[in-house]
Amino acid sequence: MLLIKCPWCGDRDEHEFSHGGEAHIVRPKDPEKLTDDQWADYLFMRKNPKGAHLERWVHAHGCRRWFNVERDTVTHAITAVYKMNETPPRRSRT
Amino acid sequence: MSLVRNAFNYHQNWQQAWRSPEPKREYDVIIVGAGGHGLATAYYLAKEHGVTNVAVLEKGWLGGGNTGRNTTIIRSNYLRDESAAIYDHALKLYEGLSQELNYNIMFSQRGVLNLAHNLHDLRELSRRVNAIRLNGIDSEILTTEQVKAMVPIMNTSPHSRYPVLGASLQRRGGTARHDAVAWGFARGADARGVDIIQNCEVTGIKRNGAGVEGVQTSRGFIEAKKIGVVAAGHSSVLADMVGLRLPIESHPLQALVSEPIKPVLDVVVMSTAVHVYVSQSDKGELVIGAGIDSYNSYAQRGSFQVVQHQISALLELFPIFSRLRMLRQWGGIVDVCPDASPIISKAPIKGLYFNCGWGTGGFKATPGSGWVFAYTIAQDRPHRLNEPYNLERFSTAYLIDEHGAAAVAH
Ligand SMILES: Cc1cc2nc3c(=O)[nH]c(=O)nc-3n(C[C@H](O)[C@H](O)[C@H](O)COP(=O)(O)OP(=O)(O)OC[C@H]3O[C@@H](n4cnc5c(N)ncnc54)[C@H](O)[C@@H]3O)c2cc1C
Numbered sequence: 336m337l338l339i340k341c342p343w344c345g346d347r348d349e350h351e352f353s354h355g356g357e358a359h360i361v362r363p364k365d366p367e368k369l370t371d372d373q374w375a376d377y378l379f380m381r382k383n384p385k386g387a388h389l390e391r392w393v394h395a396h397g398c399r400r401w402f403n404v405e406r407d408t409v410t411h412a413i414t415a416v417y418k419m420n421e422t423p424p425r426r427s428r429t
Numbered sequence: 430m431s432l433v434r435n436a437f438n439y440h441q442n443w444q445q446a447w448r449s450p451e452p453k454r455e456y457d458v459i460i461v462g463a464g465g466h467g468l469a470t471a472y473y474l475a476k477e478h479g480v481t482n483v484a485v486l487e488k489g490w491l492g493g494g495n496t497g498r499n500t501t502i503i504r505s506n507y508l509r510d511e512s513a514a515i516y517d518h519a520l521k522l523y524e525g526l527s528q529e530l531n532y533n534i535m536f537s538q539r540g541v542l543n544l545a546h547n548l549h550d551l552r553e554l555s556r557r558v559n560a561i562r563l564n565g566i567d568s569e570i571l572t573t574e575q576v577k578a579m580v581p582i583m584n585t586s587p588h589s590r591y592p593v594l595g596a597s598l599q600r601r602g603g604t605a606r607h608d609a610v611a612w613g614f615a616r617g618a619d620a621r622g623v624d625i626i627q628n629c630e631v632t633g634i635k636r637n638g639a640g641v642e643g644v645q646t647s648r649g650f651i652e653a654k655k656i657g658v659v660a661a662g663h664s665s666v667l668a669d670m671v672g673l674r675l676p677i678e679s680h681p682l683q684a685l686v687s688e689p690i691k692p693v694l695d696v697v698v699m700s701t702a703v704h705v706y707v708s709q710s711d712k713g714e715l716v717i718g719a720g721i722d723s724y725n726s727y728a729q730r731g732s733f734q735v736v737q738h739q740i741s742a743l744l745e746l747f748p749i750f751s752r753l754r755m756l757r758q759w760g761g762i763v764d765v766c767p768d769a770s771p772i773i774s775k776a777p778i779k780g781l782y783f784n785c786g787w788g789t790g791g792f793k794a795t796p797g798s799g800w801v802f803a804y805t806i807a808q809d810r811p812h813r814l815n816e817p818y819n820l821e822r823f824s825t826a827y828l829i830d831e832h833g834a835a836a837v838a839h
C-alpha cells in the first residue's frame with residue numbers, strides 16, 4: 336500500500352485516496368473547433384509512461400481535496416506532491 | 430517410459446519443443462511479444478496465409494507475460510454483437526485446439542457461472558442472456574436453488590451479505606492450461622518455420638517515410654516491412670517509439686492460488702458485484718482472481734489491500750474456504766482500454782499493426798485474436814471480425830462498450 340502525503344493532512348494510507356488518472360489534461364476551450372481526432376486525443380489518449388507519471392489523486396476519505404503527484408510507475412516511489420494550480424517539478428517531462 | 434528414463438537423467442535430455450535460433454537479418458513479418466496472442470498470430474500467419482519468414486521477438490521468456498499469469502477463464506457470453514462474434518470465434522477455435530496443435534491444452538468446458546446479488550443484477554443478467562442467445566451463443570439463467578445444486582459449498586442464505594438471487598451459466602465456458610496454449614502455438618509456429626527469439630527486447634521501431642523498416646533490439650537491428658505489436662501492458666511503450674498515442678493505461682492485476690484440496694468446485698464461479706472469480710485446478714488448487722490496482726503501473730505486482738478485499742468477498746460466498754492457506758500470489762500488467770474492448774488494428778503508419786487493449790480478459794480470446802490479426806497483417810486489411818476493433822473508433826465514437834456489460838473482467 337502506498338503512503339501518500341496529502342498537502343493538507345500529511346502522510347496517509349493509500350486507501351483513503353482515489354486515483355484520478357493523468358494530470359494536466361485541460362479541457363479544450365473551444366471543443367466545437369476541434370477535429371474529431373483532437374477531441375479523441377483529449378478524451379481517450381493517454382501518456383501511460385513507464386517511469387515518472389504525473390497524476391491526480393483525491394483524498395476521498397479525508398479532506399476530499401484534489402492534488403497532483405509525481406510517481407514512478409515501475410518502483411511506485413512518489414517523488415513529488417504539488418497542488419492543482421502548481422506546475423510540475425522541473426525534472427519531469429510533461 | 431521416457432518419463433522414467435529422463436527422471437534418471439535429472440530431466441536434462443528432454444527434446445526441445447522449439448528451436449532457439451539466432452535472429453536473421455531480415456523477416457517478412459516481425460511480431461513483438463511472445464505471449465499467447467503473438468504466438469497464435471505467428472502460427473496462423475504460417476498456417477493460414479503461408480507467411481513463414483516470421484520472427485516473434487520476446488524480451489523475456491515466451492508466455493511469461495499475462496499469458497502465464499492469468500486465471501484462465503474462457504467464455505464468450507458478451508453483450509455486444511461485435512464482442513459475441515470475436516469471442517465465440519475464439520471459443521470455437523479453443524474447442525478444437527488440442528487436436529489442431531496436437532498438444533493437450535487441457536481445455537475443460539466445465540461451465541462458467543455469473544452470480545446476481547440483487548434485483549438489478551438479475552435483470553441485467555437476464556437481459557444479457559437474451560442478447561447472447563440472439564447471437565446464437567449458449568447461455569441460461571439459473572435460480573438460487575439451481576445454483577446451490579451445482580455449487581453446494583456456496584453460501585446462498587438470504588441472510589448472507591451477498592445473497593445469491595440467481596446466476597447466468599454458459600456451459601461451453603471453462604478453463605484451459607495457459608502455459609500449454611502458449612507452448613502449443615509456439616511449437617506449431619516453430620515447426621512451420623517461424624523463429625521464436627527470446628531474451629530479445631525491442632527498443633526502437635525504425636520508420637521509413639510512411640512505412641516501417643525494422644526494429645532496434647537488444648540483439649541488434651532486424652529488418653521487416655511489417656511489424657505486429659502484441660505487447661499487452663507494454664503497448665504504450667512500443668507506440669511511443671513511433672510517436673503514436675494509444676487510449677490505453679497499464680494497471681497491475683493479481684491472482685493467487687491456494688494449497689491443493691480435494692475436488693469441491695467443478696464450475697467456474699464469477700461475481701461482478703463483489704469481484705470474485707474462482708475455479709479449482711486439476712491439481713486441486715483454488716485459482717482466485719483479484720481486481721486491478723487503480724493506479725498506472727508497470728511493476729507486475731499489486732497491493733496487499735486488493736487481495737484482502739478479494740478474499741473477504743470470497744469468504745462471504747464460500748465460508749468453507751476460511752481455513753485454506755494461499756500458496757502463491759502474483760501480478761501481471763494489463764492494458765486497459767476505455768471501452769473495455771481490444772484494439773486489433775492497422776496503425777496510421779504503413780506496415781505497423783497493433784493488437785492490444787485486452788486488459789483483464791484476453792486469454793479467452795487468444796486463438797481468435799491471433800487468427801484475425803494474422804489475417805490483418807497478411808492481407809493488410811482487417812477481417813470482418815476485427816473490423817470494428819480499429820483504432821479510429823475513438824474518433825468516430827463507434828465504441829464497443831463492454832464495461833459492466835461483460836460481467837467485468839476475465
Ligand atoms: C492476474 C490476471 C488474471 C487474468 N485472468 C484472465 C482470465 O481469467 N480470462 C481471460 O480471458 N483473461 C485473463 N487475463 C487477461 C489475459 O491474461 C491477457 O489479456 C492475455 O493473456 C494477453 O495475452 P498477450 O499475448 O496479448 O499478452 P502477454 O502474454 O502479456 O504477452 C506480451 C508479451 O510481450 C512482451 N513484450 C513487451 N514489451 C516488449 C518489447 N519491447 N520487446 C519484446 N517483447 C516485449 C512481454 O514480455 C510479453 O511476454 C488475466 C490477466 C491477469 C494479469
Ligand SMILES: [Zn+2]
Pocket residue numbers: 341342343344345394397398399400
Ligand atoms: Zn487530505
